[in-house]
Amino acid sequence: MPDRRLIALGVAAVACMVAFLLTGLRGNIAFVLELRAIKLAALLQVGVSIAISTVIFQTVTGNRILTPSIMGLDALYLFGQMLMVFLLGGIGYVSLDPWLKFGVEILTLMALACTLLLPMLKRRLDMGLMLLAGVILGVLFRSLHSLLARLIDPNEFAVAQSASFANFNAVRSDLLIFATLVTAGAAVLAWRARHILDIVSLGSDAATSLGISWVRTVTGLLLLVSGSVAVSTALVGPVAFFGLLVVALAERIVDTRRHAVLLPAAALIAIVVLVGGQTLFQHALGNSSALSVVIEFIGGILFLLLLILGSRR
Amino acid sequence: MTIISVDTPTRRRLVAGLGLAILFLASLSVGVGEFSLARVVNDPEALQLLLISRLPRTLAAVLAGAGLAIAGLIMQTLAQNRFVEPSTAGTAQSAELGILLATLLLPAASLPIKTLVASGAAMAGTSVFLMTAHRLPPTQPFLVPLFGIVYGGVIGAAATFAAWHADLLQFLSVWTNGDFSGVLRGRYELLWFAALTVAIAWLVADRLTIMALGRDASIGLGINHARMMQLGLVVVSVISALTVVVVGMIPFVGLVVPNIVSRLMGDNLRGTIVCVAASGSGLVLGCDIIGRIIRFPYEIPVGTVMGVVGGLVFLWLLFRRPDHA
Amino acid sequence: MIRIENVSLRYRTTPILHDIDLTIPKGGVTALIGPNGAGKSSLLSLIARLQPLQTGSITIDGLGVDSTPSPELAKVVALLRQDSVIASRLRVRELVGFGRFPHGRGRLTQEDCNIVNQSLRQLDLTDFADRFMETLSGGQRQRALVAMTLAQGTDYILLDEPLNNLDMYYARTLMQALRAIADENGKTVVIVLHDINQASAYADRIVAMKGGRVVGDGTPAAIFTPDVLEGIFGFRMRVETFDGKPLVLHHL
Ligand SMILES: Nc1ncnc2c1ncn2[C@@H]1O[C@H](COP(=O)(O)OP(=O)(O)OP(=O)(O)O)[C@@H](O)[C@H]1O
Numbered sequence: 001m002p003d004r005r006l007i008a009l010g011v012a013a014v015a016c017m018v019a020f021l022l023t024g025l026r027g028n029i030a031f032v033l034e035l036r037a038i039k040l041a042a043l044l045q046v047g048v049s050i051a052i053s054t055v056i057f058q059t060v061t062g063n064r065i066l067t068p069s070i071m072g073l074d075a076l077y078l079f080g081q082m083l084m085v086f087l088l089g090g091i092g093y094v095s096l097d098p099w100l101k102f103g104v105e106i107l108t109l110m111a112l113a114c115t116l117l118l119p120m121l122k123r124r125l126d127m128g129l130m131l132l133a134g135v136i137l138g139v140l141f142r143s144l145h146s147l148l149a150r151l152i153d154p155n156e157f158a159v160a161q162s163a164s165f166a167n168f169n170a171v172r173s174d175l176l177i178f179a180t181l182v183t184a185g186a187a188v189l190a191w192r193a194r195h196i197l198d199i200v201s202l203g204s205d206a207a208t209s210l211g212i213s214w215v216r217t218v219t220g221l222l223l224l225v226s227g228s229v230a231v232s233t234a235l236v237g238p239v240a241f242f243g244l245l246v247v248a249l250a251e252r253i254v255d256t257r258r259h260a261v262l263l264p265a266a267a268l269i270a271i272v273v274l275v276g277g278q279t280l281f282q283h284a285l286g287n288s289s290a291l292s293v294v295i296e297f298i299g300g301i302l303f304l305l306l307l308i309l310g311s312r313r
Numbered sequence: 314m315t316i317i318s319v320d321t322p323t324r325r326r327l328v329a330g331l332g333l334a335i336l337f338l339a340s341l342s343v344g345v346g347e348f349s350l351a352r353v354v355n356d357p358e359a360l361q362l363l364l365i366s367r368l369p370r371t372l373a374a375v376l377a378g379a380g381l382a383i384a385g386l387i388m389q390t391l392a393q394n395r396f397v398e399p400s401t402a403g404t405a406q407s408a409e410l411g412i413l414l415a416t417l418l419l420p421a422a423s424l425p426i427k428t429l430v431a432s433g434a435a436m437a438g439t440s441v442f443l444m445t446a447h448r449l450p451p452t453q454p455f456l457v458p459l460f461g462i463v464y465g466g467v468i469g470a471a472a473t474f475a476a477w478h479a480d481l482l483q484f485l486s487v488w489t490n491g492d493f494s495g496v497l498r499g500r501y502e503l504l505w506f507a508a509l510t511v512a513i514a515w516l517v518a519d520r521l522t523i524m525a526l527g528r529d530a531s532i533g534l535g536i537n538h539a540r541m542m543q544l545g546l547v548v549v550s551v552i553s554a555l556t557v558v559v560v561g562m563i564p565f566v567g568l569v570v571p572n573i574v575s576r577l578m579g580d581n582l583r584g585t586i587v588c589v590a591a592s593g594s595g596l597v598l599g600c601d602i603i604g605r606i607i608r609f610p611y612e613i614p615v616g617t618v619m620g621v622v623g624g625l626v627f628l629w630l631l632f633r634r635p636d637h638a
Numbered sequence: 639m640i641r642i643e644n645v646s647l648r649y650r651t652t653p654i655l656h657d658i659d660l661t662i663p664k665g666g667v668t669a670l671i672g673p674n675g676a677g678k679s680s681l682l683s684l685i686a687r688l689q690p691l692q693t694g695s696i697t698i699d700g701l702g703v704d705s706t707p708s709p710e711l712a713k714v715v716a717l718l719r720q721d722s723v724i725a726s727r728l729r730v731r732e733l734v735g736f737g738r739f740p741h742g743r744g745r746l747t748q749e750d751c752n753i754v755n756q757s758l759r760q761l762d763l764t765d766f767a768d769r770f771m772e773t774l775s776g777g778q779r780q781r782a783l784v785a786m787t788l789a790q791g792t793d794y795i796l797l798d799e800p801l802n803n804l805d806m807y808y809a810r811t812l813m814q815a816l817r818a819i820a821d822e823n824g825k826t827v828v829i830v831l832h833d834i835n836q837a838s839a840y841a842d843r844i845v846a847m848k849g850g851r852v853v854g855d856g857t858p859a860a861i862f863t864p865d866v867l868e869g870i871f872g873f874r875m876r877v878e879t880f881d882g883k884p885l886v887l888h889h890l
């Protein structure tokens with residue numbers, strides 16, 4: 001039964017991609033097509049990385065309303081980036097090889113994420129406390145980010161602005177090849193870990209008695225999550241509630257927490273929402289930068305609902 | 314008997330007052346313009362600078378800080394949760410949305426009128442928060458601020474969307490990120506209302522303390538619980554709207570100040586409310602001074618500095634070991 | 639006199655209290671007993687206007703609890719809740735001082751201070767007066783809450799299971815203190831007790847509740863018989879007479 005739903009989701013995703021590529025083609029068709037293909041590739045990666053990172057993060061933390069970005073991971077990425085600019089100086093930073101730069105940024109995020117989150121996961125703190133701490137960490141890193149931005153260039157207000165919302169239009173296509181490698185790697189790893197993830201979702205005690213080395217596994221999964229977050233944030237900027245929205249929808253549709261089904265379902269839904277939404281906003285509503293705000297709005301409300309409903313149970 | 318911390322409230326109050334006075338003078342002397350306090354006496358230009366820019370800026374920081382700290386205190390009393398304040402309860406964001414709508418729909422209205430609209434919006438937004446927060450389980454105190462932060466984020470997203478549509482994003486960032494650099498004589502006087510609200514809070518301090526004991530205890534002692542809730546709501550909303558409109562939102566003040574004062578002096582507000590106000594002033598003034606000197610001659614907005622300082626203190630408050638098991 | 643007429647209460651569709659008619663005369667100690675969930679706390683919270691009356695009427699010395707201004711009632715009746723939690727960082731003396739709020743609206747006169755000190759002494763709290771509440775033990779905290787209720791200085795004092803957390807010494811001391819203020823100051827004490835031997839030793843009158851109804855009302859000697867007790871609590875217990883008062887061997 002879930003298989004049939006997965007196929008339906010796959011068909012929907014392909015339809016969205018085709019619509020994205022072909023709607024309203026005009027002018028120099030080859031050129032426009034190439035442009036759109038690049039953008040599509042970026043959107044696919046964003047969707048897949050956010051879906052993967054959110055599913056795994058929820059499984060590891062044993063919590064359905066956590067996402068990496070609610071815990072401040074994307075703010076952390078932006079902060080790490082700004083820290084590099086600060087330490088290397090604007091020119092030194094720009095002259096770095098973009099691959100090297102991105103590689104270092106991903107490694108920085110992985111290191112920071114593990115130092116910050118591992119202690120929490122080992123102790124399995126009260127979930128409310130953990131969430132709140134994460135949100136505050138997010139605020140803190142955003143403030144640090146804009147503080148550094150101003151220290152580097154006091155007149156550059158745009159830098160601080162850019163950190164607040166994702167922009168699915170201005171995709172960083174220079175990173176595309178590298179990001180593709182990371183996303184593909186993360187997807188393969190996540191897929192291979194699907195059975196382990198099922199066990200991890202039982203919690204540390206049960207998983208340990210089933211022969212899983214908890215700390216090692218969780219560390220590995222966190223690294224995977226950090227890599228995916230870095231990709232999506234680098235490509236389009238921070239997206240707070242998109243992952244939550246996507247995974248909640250996926251769970252609704254395939255009605256299982258089995259990762260062999262949930263992972264692909266979440267990725268496909270992410271693609272449908274992102275690519276389909278982008279097509280819709282671009283052609284039907286005539287402005288596409290609003291998509292991220294709308295997604296955040298709906299995702300935020302969903303989060304509040306989950307919080308209230310979940311706590312009543 | 315175990316060790317009791319022998320408190321010397323008078324000395325603490327003295328220290329707080331002295332600190333505030335030093336910060337006040339420092340704030341008067343730090344800035345780009347050529348200026349020293351000694352020259353004010355016989356240099357009319359320096360006096361002008363003092364009266365038009367430095368003094369208003371300093372007063373604005375003092376007033377906003379005191380107001381926000383008191384607003385946080387009242388908010389915590391009403392929600393019976395130590396971790397809420399105007400910026401973690403949707404109040405400030407609602408005020409932002411309100412002032413944005415006022416600017417869009419009533420472009421000709423005067424600033425006080427727009428502030429009134431913003432206060433109304435803040436009140437509506439905060440009421441919704443308080444009603445909903447009630448449904449969260451009291452056994453999980455951290456859910457309430459979490460809910461409030463995301464709730465504020467959703468309202469903020471709505472404001473961003475509206476501002477972006479109307480091409481007012483520039484304005485919005487003025488309201489979302491507190492900054493005293495634009496404060497001049499004639500542009501901050503509305504903030505004196507914050508002083509008024511502090512006075513009100515002082516007058517009803519006992520009632521507020523009892524409200525913090527819970528609904529049943531306050532009714533048992535003959536307090537009109539519903540009316541106090543409404544009064545608190547009005548005070549919190551007005552203070553938040555005033556700061557948002559005049560200088561922009563400053564996060565965390567209302568959160569960290571009352572918590573630290575409570576740790577040092579307890580929760581008998583009759584004795585602590587003045588300290589809360591003074592410490593709020595001191596914190597905002599201090600952060601503003603830091604923002605002015607850290608990248609001299611450029612300025613870093615107080616909202617950004619406070620995001621870092623306040624965020625760190627908040628995390629410390631969250632993770633410090635409780636004083637009792 | 640507390641006069642309760644035709645009072646019923648329901649939460650949504652669940653009936654909690656059924657047509658309660660009860661008169662508690664002025665002066666003396668009345669003990670309210672009954673199994674868990676009988677409706678004792680609900681009845682007390684209606685008397686103390688903590689929730690609105692749904693039907694019927696309750697008057698205290700002729701003052702209707704739903705029509706008299708709340709600040710007035712606060713000088714007439716005080717209630718200690720079964721599950722009071724104090725989250726504020728207050729010193730014991732400050733907390734007890736807030737019991738005087740209805741009289742001076744926050745200004746403590748010399749007389750107020752004397753009353754506060756007297757309550758502190760009655761509950762043997764003088765040594766703890768300047769400690770923060772959260773640094774006290776459970777029983778000490780309970781005593782502070784009782785002291786606050788007594789400091790309110792009302793003619794009618796409603797106490798919902800005040801012996802919770804108290805050791806035998808302080809349970810006895812509190813009951814003796816309540817007896818004393820009833821006898822010497824003419825106060826009316828209504829107290830929910832699960833220890834029926836305390837009720838037997840110190841109360842003038844027993845009101846028994848079960849399933850939202852009053853099922854017994856009389857002197858200890860009249861209520862504490864094996865038959866009546868079995869009707870209330872659902873099992874048979876031996877009752878002896880000791881010093882002229884019933885002694886219930888309910889634990890055997
Ligand atoms: N807020 C509420 N919502 C629904 N039902 C309630 C509520 N409060 C109490 N009840 C129900 O009302 C009944 C009476 O409760 P009450 O607290 O008055 O009992 P009690 O006699 O004080 O018991 P105990 O000896 O356990 O304190 C119980 O069955 C309880 O489940």
Ligand SMILES: [Mg+2]
Binds near residue numbers: 678679680798
């Ligand atoms: Mg009870």
